[in-house]
Amino acid sequence: MAFRWMAACAIAGGVLVCTPDAQAQSAMERETARQLMHEGYALQAKGQHAAALEDFRRAHAIMNVPTTGIEVGRELAALGKVVEARDVLWRVARMKDAPEDPAVYRTAKEEARKLTESLAQRLASLRIVPKGSGYRISVDGTELSEAVIGVSTKVDPGEHVIIVQRDGRRAEVRVSVGEGEVRDVPVEIEGAPAAPPSPAPATPVPDVKESRSTGPSAWFWAGVVGTGAAVVVGGVTGGLALARKSDASQHCQGDRCLPAAQDALDSSRTFASISTAAFITGGVLALATGVLFFIEKGDKKTSAQPFVAKDHAGIVGTF
Template structure:
């Protein structure tokens, strides 16, 4: 009695499960039909992406041969010719396993599938991905997120035309990805590149001190002690400024001096021979103007020469009195120089200078 009750309970449980599965299958079929209708409408309207996705979902819920044929046609119209060729091949493989009455219900679909597959097959592009030389073991190659096994590397595999994302990842490193584009009918071979590591870069040259210590070759280090005074930046700037002023003064003095000599001819012609520049009473108006101009430019020349020589002298003093470190034993001894303008005039100038070096 007990064993019969147990067998009856098990039978009822199995029948209950079967009764629950029937409504679920019916719902899947209804959903598959709705998705098929939507996908077919989108396909006919040129919305291939949404149409093909709806047809693929319909086939997943209810794998009917007619849905597979329509999905293959949609993929072909979308331009995914490698996928379309595969779908047509799957459909023809199903037809080969059908009974004659089932094949008759397919009508012209098998013939159209063969024709379409033959037309598209030559246009399918192929892509071969290879590891670079020296790639470490465990390197992973992906194409559009799909991992390619070792047997698939270096083989020209069919892909859909357009852009693809390929990547390589070595153990312990982030993936290195790149986008490539392939056209219909094209065959492309690509060797992926590894990320450059610090060990693969050219070694930097050693410091001059290390090079000299190991090989004896290289520039000798400049002698310096702990008490060596640094040259103040403001002092060196003053050297450049005063030197520049001095050079400009000499240039101006030379230009104005040349202009004074240029007036000499006009003075001699309009003031008489032997007349000094300062004596303008014997000059006509032209000579008077030339003498006045020459006198003014002579003063400017004298002042410019004086400023120029003074500036150069000051720059020399600043430069030669900079502290110079001569060694820890003797300490620092400044160099000095003194320069001055003793006399300056239209005819020239006399300078004097003294110092310790």
């Protein structure tokens, strides 16, 4: 496994110089860093601080030495990013000394210490004070931990966007703060989110149980009686029809009958019709009574009703 040691390099007289005992980067990387630093200085001289910062960042990522780091801190400060500038400069100032370090390293670290102290005067402070608990608060997209809520939080001078969230609600606060200014920002989200309307309680459906009598119903007995009456009527009128036909036959010879036989024949036909209708009605009532009996004894909810029409009879209902 190959190990790479930290290079000790510095910009001296516009040239990136590395000590012989710390060649961690390849020649290609060192040359790239040297070129980035030269380009960064040129952009810095033109006041193009954002572009210069990008070149210095890349060079510092390669070399990570005081002379590259201090330029990153200077450009951040020039762009008003004071908080980040101080963080970078503190890291540069705290880099460990080595006997072989060139003098420019010690100079860069000393300058970094002085810059951190001077930049402290430019820092602004926001003290975000929520009214109540349960808040989530972020400043410029960075969520604050509970430890810094309610105390002075160091920020860059300028405008800041504060997002406050609680109970599913969200509020946005924009605030501007000047260099060295300390500003309290009370935040509050009033009320709790409206609860969804409760569904109306379902109307209970009464548990209607089919009442069952201990014996056959009145309709059953009515059917039995009706059936019996129809059979009796049918039998009597049938017998009368036969008797009247027999009386008529005494006055007839083949197909030829005397006038005296006509009344007997008419009576016979009438009684025969009544008998037939009575037997049909009895049959329907017997069928209906039987069905009703099984309905009352069964578990299904059914209904049935017999009917007699002019030329037909039957049962209607649900089975």
